[in-house]
Amino acid sequence: MKGVDHLAHERNKTEFDVDAMKIVWAGSRHAFELSDRMARLVASDPAFQKDGRIRLGRKELFKNTLRKAAHAWKRILELHLTEEEAGWLRNFVDEPSFTDLHWGMFVPAIKGQGTDEQQQKWLPLAYKMQIIGSYAQTELGHGSNVQGLETTATFDPETDEFVIHSPTLTSSKWWPGGLGKVSTHAIVYARLITNGQEHGVHGFIVQLRSLDDHMPIPGITIGDIGMKFGNGAYNTMDNGVLTFDHIRIPRNQMLMRVLQVTREGKCVKSNVPRQLIYGTMVFVRQTIVADASTALARAVCIATRYSAVRRQFGSQDGGMETQVIDYKTQQSRLFPLLASAYAFRFVGEWLKWLYTDVTQRLQANDFSILPEAHACTAGLKSLTTTATADAIEECRKLCGGHGYLCASGLPELFAVYVPACTYEGDNVVLLLQVARFLMKTVSQLGSGKKPVGTTAYLGRVQDLLQCCCDVQTAEDWLKPSVVLEAFEARSARMCVARAQNLSKFENPEDGFAELSADLVEASVAHCQLIVVSKFIDKLQQDIPGKGVNRQLQNLCYIYALNLLHKYLGDFLSTGCITPKQASLANDQLRSLYSQIRPNAIALVDAFNYTDHYLGSVLGRYDGNVYPKLYEEAWKDPLNDSVVPDGYHEYIHPMLKQQLRNARL
Numbered sequence: 230m231k232g233v234d235h236l237a238h239e240r241n242k243t244e245f246d247v248d249a250m251k252i253v254w255a256g257s258r259h260a261f262e263l264s265d266r267m268a269r270l271v272a273s274d275p276a277f278q279k280d281g282r283i284r285l286g287r288k289e290l291f292k293n294t295l296r297k298a299a300h301a302w303k304r305i306l307e308l309h310l311t312e313e314e315a316g317w318l319r320n321f322v323d324e325p326s327f328t329d330l331h332w333g334m335f336v337p338a339i340k341g342q343g344t345d346e347q348q349q350k351w352l353p354l355a356y357k358m359q360i361i362g363s364y365a366q367t368e369l370g371h372g373s374n375v376q377g378l379e380t381t382a383t384f385d386p387e388t389d390e391f392v393i394h395s396p397t398l399t400s401s402k403w404w405p406g407g408l409g410k411v412s413t414h415a416i417v418y419a420r421l422i423t424n425g426q427e428h429g430v431h432g433f434i435v436q437l438r439s440l441d442d443h444m445p446i447p448g449i450t451i452g453d454i455g456m457k458f459g460n461g462a463y464n465t466m467d468n469g470v471l472t473f474d475h476i477r478i479p480r481n482q483m484l485m486r487v488l489q490v491t492r493e494g495k496c497v498k499s500n501v502p503r504q505l506i507y508g509t510m511v512f513v514r515q516t517i518v519a520d521a522s523t524a525l526a527r528a529v530c531i532a533t534r535y536s537a538v539r540r541q542f543g544s545q546d547g548g549m550e551t552q553v554i555d556y557k558t559q560q561s562r563l564f565p566l567l568a569s570a571y572a573f574r575f576v577g578e579w580l581k582w583l584y585t586d587v588t589q590r591l592q593a594n595d596f597s598i599l600p601e602a603h604a605c606t607a608g609l610k611s612l613t614t615t616a617t618a619d620a621i622e623e624c625r626k627l628c629g630g631h632g633y634l635c636a637s638g639l640p641e642l643f644a645v646y647v648p649a650c651t652y653e654g655d656n657v658v659l660l661l662q663v664a665r666f667l668m669k670t671v672s673q674l675g676s677g678k679k680p681v682g683t684t685a686y687l688g689r690v691q692d693l694l695q696c697c698c699d700v701q702t703a704e705d706w707l708k709p710s711v712v713l714e715a716f717e718a719r720s721a722r723m724c725v726a727r728a729q730n731l732s733k734f735e736n737p738e739d740g741f742a743e744l745s746a747d748l749v750e751a752s753v754a755h756c757q758l759i760v761v762s763k764f765i766d767k768l769q770q771d772i773p774g775k776g777v778n779r780q781l782q783n784l785c786y787i788y789a790l791n792l793l794h795k796y797l798g799d800f801l802s803t804g805c806i807t808p809k810q811a812s813l814a815n816d817q818l819r820s821l822y823s824q825i826r827p828n829a830i831a832l833v834d835a836f837n838y839t840d841h842y843l844g845s846v847l848g849r850y851d852g853n854v855y856p857k858l859y860e861e862a863w864k865d866p867l868n869d870s871v872v873p874d875g876y877h878e879y880i881h882p883m884l885k886q887q888l889r890n891a892r893l
């Protein structure tokens with residue numbers, strides 16, 4: 230049987246309506262139609278082809294990205310694409326570029342932190358791309374610790390200007406995307422100083438380059454920070470270095486929604502909390518969660534299709550060998566990743582809803598939900614990006630040797646994805662923020678403050694500390710209430726245990742530092758509970774399509790029971806389940822793998838990824854892996870000549886030398 234026939238055969242086994250699942254995956258029929266249209270538009274446009282990208286040198290690669298960005302912008306204008314359509318287009322073009330920072334951070338920072346007047350002045354320029362912006366927060370010496378930034382913005386009342394300055398080497402801005410070679414402007418984060426007093430870190434709109442000849446403004450030193458991990462990958466982005474030598478900007482270029490500086494240099498606080506300065510990060514963390522499911526689904530799609538094409542062992546009589554997807558070990562590694570892709574999709578959808586809700590409340594001056602929004606975006610960003618980066622690498626291994634070839638698409642996907650664990654907040658630093666939120670919530674339980682939202686379960690902590698799971702058969706693990714209670718009890722017990730340990734310290738900050746590794750574990754448990762509970766919520770919705778809900782149920786339980794198996798120590802040590810019940814969960818997990826098996830190919834087809842977007846010979850829709858892999862090898866520049874460059878200088882003399890030695 231050929232690879233092509235394998236996948237056709239697999240698709241015949243499907244037990245559910247794939248088209249209906251495509252709509253569930255996309256979020257709505259509208260989203261499906263729109264994303265499908267944009268995927269095809271990009272795939273059919275030769276200007277967006279990405280073959281051979283990994284072989285380009287840095288300069289060529291970067292120029293190629295500039296060309297694609299300019300072409301994308303032209304198409305956006307020609308076709309009058311909406312912001313939503315442009316977002317999908319950017320996704321399928323699949324090339325990190327300065328436009329991400331312009332649209333993803335520069336524009337949102339002005340929207341979130343600028344006054345109405347500032348928005349009126351700057352947004353039209355940014356929307357038309359008459360200026361291109363970057364987000365310059367991180368410095369050579371400080372990234373996670375935003376309050377530790379060193380760049381200064383000193384108000385000069387004589388001229389009504391701020392003087393932006395980099396006082397030390399470590400205060401050089403370092404990392405901002407789009408800054409190195411493209412941006413004309415940036416939101417620069419700096420310590421505000423007026424009348425000799427410091428007022429914390431704030432954002433300032435600073436012009437960096439001339440709009441006429443692109444030369445840096447005098448007093449500004451600017452460039453790219455150098456090659457990053459992997460070929461192609463994130464090297465399409467010009468992450469930059471920037472220093473200021475007493476650069477002057479008008480007073481009205483400080484983003485003043487949170488704090489105003491008057492003509493006299495007086496600081497006047499608005500009713501908006503200081504944390505809104507961090508609002509752009511909350512927005513981007515939310516988009517990163519949605520992107521995690523996209524990247525994970527891509528790796529899983531490649532590994533699943535290839536696992537159905539690939540055969541090893543098991544042929545007794547010269548017949549066909551076993552498809553590797555039929556090995557239980559392959560299933561136990563692959564199917565939880567498939568389930569995670571769906572789980573992250575749904576939690577991403579929910580987080581988008583939460584973010585929209587928070588934005589509306591903020592506009593109505595209701596800031597009560599801000600800590601919850603911060604904890605959810607920080608925690609879920611950390612959980613989903615860590616899991617996705619690990620999963621891409623696991624998918625590479627699931628594809629054996631061929632997974633290591635760039636033609637599999639997995640090395641580049643890993644290289645481009647893995648910095649998501651660091652940017653927009655290091656994942657451990659973000660989990661520590663969640664831990665603070667959880668410990669605060671637990672400490673307030675005694676005062677009668679009822680936890681709400683994702684921590685509402687902590688309001689039932691007494692019950693959860695005592696509850697005993699009543700699973701008696703493997704099938705009992707297929708009840709949403711049973712699974713939910715096990716995850717709630719585990720998380721509640723871990724939080725309470727950490728809070729009790731913290732209370733033994735005289736100084737809570739010393740305790741927090743000492744117990745930080747344990748606290749991070751409690752944060753992970755809490756975030757996993759959120760993902761499980763949002764998946765269960767999704768199952769309660771009326772989902773049309775033959776067999777679709779059944780598949781989602783199977784995936785949901787695979788996601789939850791695999792976590793239970795992986796983190797068994799937590800579940801057993803907090804006493805919410807017994808070893809016997811854990812063993813039953815594992816039995817159920819194996820049964821679920823068997824149920825998912827005939828549907829696996831259709832479940833990845835439901836992602837609706839084009840071959841262009843997947844960029845993988847192993848993940849081709851038609852399964853025609855071997856002929857294409859063979860063809861691809863011959864495209865390598867090393868194969869341009871039969872005898873390689875360097876033969877006459879190095880190989881030939883060596884061979885002759887050996888010959889002489891042999892004669893001696």
Ligand SMILES: CCCCCCCC/C=C\CCCCCCCCCCCCCCCC(=O)SCCNC(=O)CCNC(=O)[C@H](O)C(C)(C)COP(=O)(O)OP(=O)(O)OC[C@H]1O[C@@H](n2cnc3c(N)ncnc32)[C@H](O)[C@@H]1OP(=O)(O)O
Pocket residue numbers: 294297298301302312315316318319322323324325326328329330332333334364366367372373374375376406504505507508510511513516599600603651652653654655658662665
């Ligand atoms: C070629 C193709 C072209 C195609 C072109 C197409 C055109 C396209 C058109 C349209 C498309 C649209 C595209 C959109 C694209 C979007 C994609 C975006 C991708 C972006 C890629 C990302 C790049 C990465 C960018 C960055 O990394 S920016 C830098 C990020 N930095 C960090 O994250 C730093 C991490 N540190 C912190 O966040 C904080 O300092 C801290 C660690 C959280 C807190 O530190 P600290 O303890 O010092 O806290 P304090 O400052 O003292 O504050 C304490 C209290 O504040 C609370 N807190 C903290 N943070 C927040 C917050 N964010 N929100 C609310 N509250 C917060 C904290 O809990 C404390 O509260 P308390 O009650 O305990 O006091």
Ligand SMILES: Cc1cc2nc3c(=O)[nH]c(=O)nc-3n(C[C@H](O)[C@H](O)[C@H](O)COP(=O)(O)OP(=O)(O)OC[C@H]3O[C@@H](n4cnc5c(N)ncnc54)[C@H](O)[C@@H]3O)c2cc1C
Pocket residue numbers: 330364365366367370371372373374403404405406463468648651652653654655656657658661
């Ligand atoms: C590809 C990429 C693109 C980026 N784009 C931008 C951009 O556009 N704009 C921008 O401003 N920045 C950008 N950044 C910077 C990014 O936001 C920071 O790198 C990130 O916030 C992490 O900070 P750091 O590098 O200072 O790490 P560090 O904080 O130095 O982390 C180093 C180690 O210390 C640990 N650590 C740090 N603090 C603590 C703590 N309190 N407790 C326990 N452990 C701790 C971390 O877990 C980590 O293991 C980008 C970074 C990358 C990699």
